[in-house]
Amino acid sequence: MISLFFKEINSFFSSVIGYVVMGVFLLAIGLLMWVFPDFSIINYKYATLDQLFDVAPMVFLFLIPAITMRSIAEERNQGTIEFLETKPLTDLQIVLAKFFASWVLVGITLIPTLIFYYSVYQLGLPKGNLDSGAIAGSYLGLFMLGGIFAAIGVFASSLTNNQIVAFLLAALLAFIFYWGFDFISRMPVFIGWIDDIVQMLGIEYHYQQISRGVIDSRNMIYFFSVMAAFIGAAQLSLEKRGW
């Protein structure tokens, strides 16, 4: 399993995908945070990283499916899935290796944004006047959100041998889980009845809570159980071998 994990990581960086994903993410975030006047920190005049944490989920919505779309779909398409499945690896190990490789790549992509933290820290008046606790929480939230998106992406990729289908499906599922439940909870039928429960099914609710800097075990349980559910579903879909 470890070999497969490292093979996946290697294949991100030996092909262009890894660099393109990181480049696009940093470029988009950088432009939105510092250049475009509607969002930029310079115009906002408060020393926070809120822009980063508001915009990053939207960028992840497209980038993480791009990372994960080939994970299993390509193995199916190339026939290498038969090679993997006949090696001493369980289906769960295959899915986990793919999932962790994607998640780690998301983590690596986030690391350079620490420069933004440093910049804002330096720019604050007085220097260092920003809520580091909340920022740490937000990073954790963003990382967990990336984990859910990665699990969704690997699951979508396991359903098909077409990467484009995998990408669109993953983006759709990620959208439903991030904003969808939130939107649905505001429908008149649910208000005053189960709107809070529907809202709690979505990622945004938990992401916002963690962003305040309070790490509640309930939120963490939510993140991990959604990941586990999609990994389990991917394993099932792999077991059926698409026959």
Add this chain to the structure above:
Amino acid sequence: MSVKVEDLTKVYGQQHAVDNISFEVQSGQILGFLGPNGAGKSTTMKMITCFIPPTRGKIEVCGLDVSAEPMAVRKKIGYLPEHNPLYLDMYVKEYLHFVAGLHKLSNKNKIIADKIEMVGLSLEQNKKIGNLSKGYRQRVGLAQALIHDPDVLILDEPTSGLDPNQLVEIRNLIKTVGQEKTVILSTHIMQEVQAMCDRVIIINQGQLVADDPIEKLSARIAGESIITVGFQKEVPIKALEQLPGVQKVEPLAQAKYHIFAKSKVDVREDLFKLAVKNQWVILELMKDTLSVEDVFHKLTQKISSHD
């Protein structure tokens, strides 16, 4: 008993891809799996290698049940799937390192160097797999299958698409490897079976139609001549059997016989003289030589005509 298959059946919807197949292979034996395209060769192999589960039946590899201990079985098997799927953007050595890692081998460098030499990849070992020709890719596939020194080697059409030189080299390689392992290989080329295998199983439309040692099949193939003769009235079979060179006489229809003779001998002249002597009227006389293809054709056709 290296590989034992009992009443193996695989059903896709209405279609019986593999239908009640049973056979056994001992270690040190090279078994050829022969059949036309779509006969169920690959499906059988995929079931032995734990890629797809059988609908019914039992498979044992080195005494381990495939459905009960799939992980242990996978460690015993080296498998070269049909079309030889490889990661084309990996380098040869990188790929073999990866496979060795999947098998949790220690001393990887030495093992990889050995296998690279064994399959004759030394000159190409630093290239990208995607840049290799088909013959060399096939060698990479073989190296991958051999890397953990498996007891059982399963090769699905290992020689398809190779040029004649590569063909000979790969065949020799498989023969060498097969001396101490159990090898099951599939092909739809008869000559290949003759060149490599100790034993042949012919399957057609999912059913086993022949399970013979290669000598027996070769005897069939080596070109017996078959003479079909039709007389006006029935004649005593014994008299026909006494003709020089005749091995067997089978009655075919009324007053019609198949005479099996050694290929070198032409019994038609003697047959004619015998008939004249006894005043038997010959209505038809036909000579046929069974070629490699004929045996195959005959065996695989039998089933289709039943349906």
